[in-house]
Amino acid sequence: xxxxxxxxxxxxxxxxxxxxxxxxxxxxxxxxxxxxxxxxxxxxxxxxxxxxxxxxxxxxxxxxxxxxxxxxxxxxxxxxxxxxxxxxxxxxxxxxxxxxxxxxxxxxxxxxxxxx
Amino acid sequence: xxxxxxxxxxxxxxxxxxxxxxxxxxxxxxxxxxxxxxxxxxxxxxxxxxxxxxxxxxxxxxxxxxxxxxxxxxxxxxxxxxxxxxxxxxxxxxxxxxxxxxxxxxxxxxxxxxxx
DNA sequence: CGGTATCCACGCGGATACTG
DNA sequence: CAGTATCCGCGTGGATACCG
Numbered sequence: 001x002x003x004x005x006x007x008x009x010x011x012x013x014x015x016x017x018x019x020x021x022x023x024x025x026x027x028x029x030x031x032x033x034x035x036x037x038x039x040x041x042x043x044x045x046x047x048x049x050x051x052x053x054x055x056x057x058x059x060x061x062x063x064x065x066x067x068x069x070x071x072x073x074x075x076x077x078x079x080x081x082x083x084x085x086x087x088x089x090x091x092x093x094x095x096x097x098x099x100x101x102x103x104x105x106x107x108x109x110x111x112x113x114x115x116x
Numbered sequence: 117x118x119x120x121x122x123x124x125x126x127x128x129x130x131x132x133x134x135x136x137x138x139x140x141x142x143x144x145x146x147x148x149x150x151x152x153x154x155x156x157x158x159x160x161x162x163x164x165x166x167x168x169x170x171x172x173x174x175x176x177x178x179x180x181x182x183x184x185x186x187x188x189x190x191x192x193x194x195x196x197x198x199x200x201x202x203x204x205x206x207x208x209x210x211x212x213x214x215x216x217x218x219x220x221x222x223x224x225x226x227x228x229x230x231x232x
Numbered sequence: 233c234g235g236t237a238t239c240c241a242c243g244c245g246g247a248t249a250c251t252g
Numbered sequence: 253c254a255g256t257a258t259c260c261g262c263g264t265g266g267a268t269a270c271c272g
Contacts, residue, residue, distance in 0.1 A: 013167060016149045016213070019220030026140070026245085033132045042254050051133070053246060058255065080252080080253050089223060096215040097132070103212050104135030107205060142265085158234050169266060174235065196233050196272080 022067050023093070027052050027060045032090055033097050035070060039085040069093070138183050139209070143168050143176045148206055149213050151186060155201040185209070 023029055027049065034040060034048050046057060061084060064070040069090035075081040139145055143165065150156060150164050162173055177200060180186040185206035191197040 015220035015224055016217045017146050018224045019216050020145055029136055030133050056245060082254060092223065093219060096212065096219050099212040099215045100135050101132045103209060104131035107208065108131055108134045172265060198234060
């Protein structure tokens with residue numbers, strides 16, 4: 001045991017702060033976003049998020065699992081196969097993720113700024 | 117120069133990742149959430165977010181300002197007065213923040229609810 | 233009041249090597 | 253394929269003191 005992800009859940013502050021505790025970490029939202037489209041294997045996730053390292057991906061996946069946002073399924077096959085999918089709780093974050101994506105598409109795709 | 121907040125903006129990954137770069141940091145979303153209700157002074161923000169330290173609050177506010185999400189107004193008065201408010205861009209994040217808050221309220225069963 | 237400046241600890245996170 | 257293990261730099265962020 002490397003004793004990573006020593007957080008899982010926290011109980012401080014308002015609902016916004018507490019919600020953030022579940023989705024902070026550099027890659028959680030991105031991972032959840034990818035999984036919205038369907039179940040993915042470990043290396044499929046890696047390929048879809050090139051900037052993440054293996055270590056970090058594992059770490060974030062473990063935290064997401066510990067928080068009940070994703071489901072990790074191991075198939076005891078000869079070439080190991082592990083699939084990650086959203087739990088009901090994780091899927092309930094879809095409005096948040098899509099709102100964030102919509103905002104990103106609108107505010108970051110266009111180089112123009114400050115449309116007051 | 118303390119050389120803090122050396123990020124401001126990044127341009128990597130998909131729109132979700134890039135959007136996250138603007139709102140990562142432990143307190144940004146919380147700050148934006150508080151400012152949704154109206155302009156606040158520095159110490160008013162501190163009081164509304166007890167867990168944040170002065171240093172971090174300053175840091176996060178500077179980054180938010182650099183990213184054009186909030187507006188910092190200094191009133192040259194004898195007891196200094198600095199007010200923070202959302203920019204148009206920052207206010208456009210309201211759907212994201214409210215979606216997150218709604219999710220937190222529903223999934224974390226918060227003991228208290230604040231009026232939107 | 234609204235910050236800076238400085239010191240310092242800790243853990244995040246990258247790089248690399250190894251495994252069942 | 254899907255991880256662990258280990259090393260380690262560096263940024264994050266707390267505590268404290270000071271300032272205009």
